[in-house]
Amino acid sequence: MHHRTPRAGGNPLCREADRTRARLRVGLVVACLLAAICGIGVGRSAWTDSRRAAEEVASHRHSVQAVAVGESAHRAGTGLTGRPVSVAPVTWRDTAHRVHTASVPVPAATRHGDTVPLWIDDGGNPAAAPPGAAETALDAIGRGAGASAVGMLAAGAFVGARLRGVDRRCARAWEREWESVEPRWSGRLRPGQGTGDD
Template structure:
């Protein structure tokens, strides 16, 4: 003869707090899955947008040959934590015969009169190189990872708070039930109970 449980979760020792904990763990697992999906989607969108923007920037930037008119020198980076940059004053022509002079990044050891390659915009001003594929990829990965971590941390914090509330309620419930059962179990008299009372 086969014995079958009438329904799932019919264990009489399983309390409502246990079921709530199970639901919270399932919700956190679902949150992690959604975080992965959202992180991937945002990272992919950032990659697509960044790639498109980089291509657009690259269409409006060009490299020209410039001639240095000073030796290389070190200049502090834009951020306090960034490394110093080697720069020199150089001249170049862009477009056609329009001359420009400016301070541009150069390799270390560059001397007066050396030629260097310089990125310029459409009117010939010195500018930064367009973002590379690696730059776009790093940004996309950062956005995707940040979204994933943010969602997991937020979901984890909410589940942790909810579980603490459940644990506190469960402890109070156990104490209340134990206060009623312990005197019967131990044979100790309850307050207000006489020796002959049941």
């Protein structure tokens, strides 16, 4: 004969708190999946935007060969690393064939007469190299991962708070139930209870 539990598909030993915990855990898994999907969307959008911005920057950057007109020297570094950099006076021609001279970062062993690659802007001034594909990809991955992490952390904090609330309610209910069972189980009297009271 087929055995049926009192509640269809339910476990008679499963309390409402257990079902709430199970629902919260399933909700956390769903929220984490949604956060991952949102992170992928943010990463794709960041990749598209960063690539478009890199292409815009690259359209205004030009690579030229500059000629060192002096010896390289070390200069104290700036920024986060603070490493010293080698600089040397160099000269170059821009896209309009105008001659420019400035001190720019160069490889450490650069000597007078050596040629060094240099990125310039439309005005012929030294400029940073346009972002490459690796830099763009790392930026997109970082943004996507950050968005996913924020979503997952928020979901985890919410579910954790709700689980602590369920645990507190269970502990209070257990204390109330234990107060009614413990005197009979242990044989001790409750305050205000006489020896003949039940």
